[in-house]
Amino acid sequence: MLKKTAGFSAVLRNKKREVLFQTKHKIGVNSFTRARKLGFDKIMTMMIKKSNKSLQNSINDTQLTLGEDVTITNSAYTQARAKLNYTAFKEFAEIARDMFYEDGEYETYKGFRILAIDGSVTTLPNTADVKKEFNPMKVKCQIKDFAKDVSQARVSCLFDVLNNIAIDSSITNKNKSEDNDLIAYDERTLALQHLYDCTLDDLTIMDRGYPSFEMFAAVHNNTNILCRLRKNIFSKAKSLFDAHSEKKDVILEINAPKYLKDELRENGIPTKMKIRFIQVILDNGTVEVLCTNVLDNERLKTSDFKELYALRWGIETILPQEKQTTFSKSLFLKS
Numbered sequence: 001m002l003k004k005t006a007g008f009s010a011v012l013r014n015k016k017r018e019v020l021f022q023t024k025h026k027i028g029v030n031s032f033t034r035a036r037k038l039g040f041d042k043i044m045t046m047m048i049k050k051s052n053k054s055l056q057n058s059i060n061d062t063q064l065t066l067g068e069d070v071t072i073t074n075s076a077y078t079q080a081r082a083k084l085n086y087t088a089f090k091e092f093a094e095i096a097r098d099m100f101y102e103d104g105e106y107e108t109y110k111g112f113r114i115l116a117i118d119g120s121v122t123t124l125p126n127t128a129d130v131k132k133e134f135n136p137m138k139v140k141c142q143i144k145d146f147a148k149d150v151s152q153a154r155v156s157c158l159f160d161v162l163n164n165i166a167i168d169s170s171i172t173n174k175n176k177s178e179d180n181d182l183i184a185y186d187e188r189t190l191a192l193q194h195l196y197d198c199t200l201d202d203l204t205i206m207d208r209g210y211p212s213f214e215m216f217a218a219v220h221n222n223t224n225i226l227c228r229l230r231k232n233i234f235s236k237a238k239s240l241f242d243a244h245s246e247k248k249d250v251i252l253e254i255n256a257p258k259y260l261k262d263e264l265r266e267n268g269i270p271t272k273m274k275i276r277f278i279q280v281i282l283d284n285g286t287v288e289v290l291c292t293n294v295l296d297n298e299r300l301k302t303s304d305f306k307e308l309y310a311l312r313w314g315i316e317t318i319l320p321q322e323k324q325t326t327f328s329k330s331l332f333l334k335s
Contacts, residue, residue, distance in 0.1 A: 004103075008096050015095065016044050016088070025088035037070055038080035044088060047081065093166070100165055107162035109308065110299065112203040112224070115167060116315040117194055117210065119156040119187040121174060126151050135175040135182055154185050158194035158204070161314030168194045188215065198223035203294065205312040211291055213256050217269050219293065226308060229277070229289040237277040240289045248279045249302040251295055278305045 015021055022040045026032050032040040042062075051058040059072050100106065108114070124130050126149060136149035154174040158167040170193065172185040191210055195218065198204055203224045211227035211234075219225055231241055236252045239245050256264055256271040264271050276295050280288045290309060294300050300308070 004100060008099055011095065011099065012092055015092070016041050021088070021091075025085045025091070027083050027085050031083035036080075037072055038076060040084065042066075043077070043080045043084055046077070047084070047089075048092075093169075097165065097167060100163070106160075109162065109203070109311070110304070111201065113160060113201055114162050114308070114311055115198065115202055115204040116159050116161050116312045117156065117191045117204055117206050118159075118312075118315045119154060119190060122153055122155055124151040124153055133182070134173050135177040135180070135184070137175050154187070154190065156187065156190035156194065157315065158197065159315040161205075161311045164314070168197050170194075188212065191215070192218050195219055195223055195225075200224065203292075203308070205309060207312070213254060213273070214260060216254075216273055216275060216293055217256065217260070217264055220269050220273070224292065224294050226290055226292040226294070226305070228309065229291050234275070234277070234291065237289060237291070240277055240279045241287055243279075243281060243285075243287045245279060249276070249297070251276045278302060280306045280309060282306075 022032060026040060046059065046062050049058070049062060051061070053061070055074050055077065059074070059077055063070065063072065106113070124134055126136065130151045131149075134151050134153050136151045139148050139150050152174045153171050155169070155171055157169040159165070160167055170185075170190055172190065173182045174184060176182075176184040187209055191206065192215070195204065198219075200223060203226055206225060206227045208228040208230045211229060215225065215227070229237065231238060234252075234254060236254065237250075240247065240250070251274050254273050254275050256273070261271045273293075274295060276292050278290045278292070280290055282288060288309070290305055292300075292305075
């Protein structure tokens with residue numbers, strides 16, 4: 001892993017110095033065209049380093065590390081930051097991800113790369129620029145003067161829980177508004193977008209807000225999923241929620257909802273699908289039912305699923321960390 005990390009650092013360090021990369025990811029044709037205290041390379045380095053210290057102290061630390069005896073003010077940093085497009089960091093993340101897997105040396109479970117999808121909602125600074133991309137939610141209060149708008153975003157992530165690396169992530173608008181045509185994204189829609197990056201060598205684990213016939217139809221013959229089930233869907237499997245059920249692992253044929261059948265036929269997807277349901281009893285006695293399109297009992301045995309679902313905890317811990325660092329007030333700068 002240390003060898004891989006060193007490789008990432010070298011490639012990314014050289015990448016951000018490339019003229020083509022800088023031209024592609026700067027905002028404005030004239031940005032970063034002259035030699036200044038804060039060029040493209042340095043401003044990107046400072047943003048990647050991130051710190052819990054005050055902005056000015058972080059800037060000073062970077063200058064000391066670089067051995068440069070030049071004072072850079074908060075205002076100068078903010079103005080330079082505004083010239084850098086977020087797409088530079090997106091490309092960095094994609095390069096690092098692809099490099100990590102290219103040698104084939106990474107952790108798997110019975111040949112599967114174990115991924116997890118989860119989402120969350122985060123509050124954003126209530127500025128005019130933010131409101132152009134993220135519709136605010138109207139927060140009501142009995143005292144009229146305390147009612148306010150709160151800008152929110154829906155965050156979603158596809159995460160490799162065995163190798164601790166994000167495969168794909170998104171920050172999107174959450175709320176609908178009659179004042180504009182911004183799309184309001186739900187968790188399932190974002191999950192389906194993540195699954196485009198998955199193959200038959202992947203098994204993606206999701207919580208009980210995600211499973212539906214549409215979800216299983218969307219990944220038909222493309223990749224594998226494992227979801228925790230709610231009691232109010234796939235009624236044929238309801239008996240497995242009884243701890244005394246004779247069947248602990250069963251494959252059932254599930255029919256598509258009527259409203260979905262025509263669309264499925266048009267796309268050549270079956271309107272009936274075999275889904276495997278597995279009863280898992282947790283250490284505290286709670287009964288959970290999981291569903292998957294991995295039907296082969298030799299590839300994944302009944303006894304594997306309790307351990308598999310527990311692996312999902314990796315994304316439960318990473319999302320709060322990402323929200324704390326990525327959406328901290330220090331990220332949003334105003335001059």
